[in-house]
Amino acid sequence: MQLGKTQTLKISEKNHSGWILVDESGEKAFLPKVFTSDDKEIDDDVEVFVYQDDGKLKATTEIPLAEVGEYAVMGCVQSLPSGAFMDWGIIKDLFIPYKQQKSKILEGKRYLVYLYVEETLGLITGTTKFKRNPQYQDLPFEKGEKVDLIIMNESELGWNVIINKKYIGLIYTSDVFKKLYPLSEEGGYIKAIREDGKIDISLQPEGFENVDEFKQKILDKLEENYGLLFLSDKSTPEEIKDELQMSKKNFKKALGGLYKDKIVEIMDDKIKLV
Template sequence: MIEIGKLNSLTISKKRDNEVYLDGGELGEIALADKEAPANCEMGDSLQVFVYIDGKNQTIATTLVPKVQVDEVAWLKVVSLSHAGAFMDWGLPKDLLVPFSEQKTKMVEGRFYLVRLFLDENNRIAASMLLDDFIQDEAFYYKDGQAVELIIVDETELGFKAVVDHKYWGVLYKNEIFQPLQRGQKLAGFIKKVRPDQKLDLILSQEKYGQKVDATSGKILAILEKHGGYIGLTDKSPPEMIYDTFAVSKKVFKQAIGGLYKQRRIVIEEKGIRLITNADA
């Protein structure tokens, strides 16, 4: 069954001059909108195409792949405004419409917004800023530790609110985030816990705290050896500098250098840390 607004694998049913038609099953033949068909394509070949309804209410296919498909959330840029609403760049020649009725705030040309794609009553693709109309609070069938795809939505008092697999809301807690996050950022994560109310607590890494400290200790020693036994970072350095170098929080870094100091592997100086060599021992 063909899914409008998504990628489909369709078979070439007819070629006429430079025109290519695909077998759309119950929808009949679907014209390939691309001006040039893929090189050396023949009758019976399968093409991966994105299917949509055009302005003339005709079902059309293209080999171009958009940045986002129907039922997905994405961070897109407004490229123009009109009497119908705002239009966003989503990677296809015809820009994506966000009707005024689907705008949470008045959209501004040149700015980026989080939107979710849907099919309107005429099966035409549109976008909405009203994520709460589509994203659910209660998630089922997930297990603790399961890998998921996350999109960062907003920073909150607890941490960050994120969309899980384009379908559910989840929370990343600030004391478990060891990297900078931005609105609209897409990244991999894990289900930390499915709460009794079926809401999702999230985490970006399954690595235990102790394992993270141990791994950071190894990184510190490796970088010290690479840079002649000295680096200009201490437990008083800004968190941003520490993260840029080791991709961990200041807390993890302090624990790591504290452990190395107790093991007499390093010396902590006023402006940096120095590796203790065999000659120093």
């Protein structure tokens, strides 16, 4: 049985309060009646998330915000001296012991939480203490791959981010072209995987194959401004960033394409739709 993971189990027994589910080794978990359905029979498979409750394995068809080994943003539903209970999307709340809190967790606030199985008691536990920019091996990414991000916090180098709920990466300040907010979600791209296993992230795709996205962004801004945009290839990176949330490099590529297609006219201090 994979504790803290979504998995497929087999229905072994039905009773008035729910189903007994088993894995291939015969280990059992209980699925409460509220999560059962009439279209399933004994020996049918069912996909569930397995957790603990009062020392016993239970299952739910609910989808948790995160599984063991993943990060998610969760709200605190109760804060006690011994620890805090977090809403992680299933019927049972996740407990974060006081010693696993980077700072005191307050009821009603949202926090970035990592899930793991505590070795001594074997319990699914949360923590808000985690390494910054850890070194990884055998990463399942390719350069340029699109990924989902959770924004962590700003540092001296840029912004630390969570990649696909599992990995920590960094967006360098020079690659930030829009306002970022802690705990918000963004789309991003793998910029580089360094020899030390650290991951660099970009908020924008790179290369000529992605120029169309930036072309459209310029055209949308031109239409908003009645066919005029007070930017040109002589504009500063800061001016381009403030107006279009893109780098000057990508701006010049897209602008050159629009000019070549005779869609825009480029003047000394502005761009005009033809």
